[in-house]
Amino acid sequence: xxxxxxxLGALSLPYRLAPRGxxxxxxxxxxxxxxxxARKRKRRSHHALTPQATVICSHCNHxxxxxxxxxxxxxxxxxxxxxxxxx
Numbered sequence: 001x002x003x004x005x006x007x008l009g010a011l012s013l014p015y016r017l018a019p020r021g022x023x024x025x026x027x028x029x030x031x032x033x034x035x036x037x038a039r040k041r042k043r044r045s046h047h048a049l050t051p052q053a054t055v056i057c058s059h060c061n062h063x064x065x066x067x068x069x070x071x072x073x074x075x076x077x078x079x080x081x082x083x084x085x086x087x
Contacts, residue, residue: 074082
């Protein structure tokens, strides 16, 4: 591998400074190369959404969130915790 030009370290390899233009002296870091599809998709692999976990109430068969009192009947773990209008 050829040696880097003087003054360029390992930290400057993935990026380059934008050329001076209509922005004047303001320079921004720009990616040196286009990100490949594989690299982009590997980075985004943790961005997937997971479906909301639900359970069925053992008393009224209503769908509720786990570890919460049922909104429909007020029961939790086979006992009534909250009084509702129907009961």
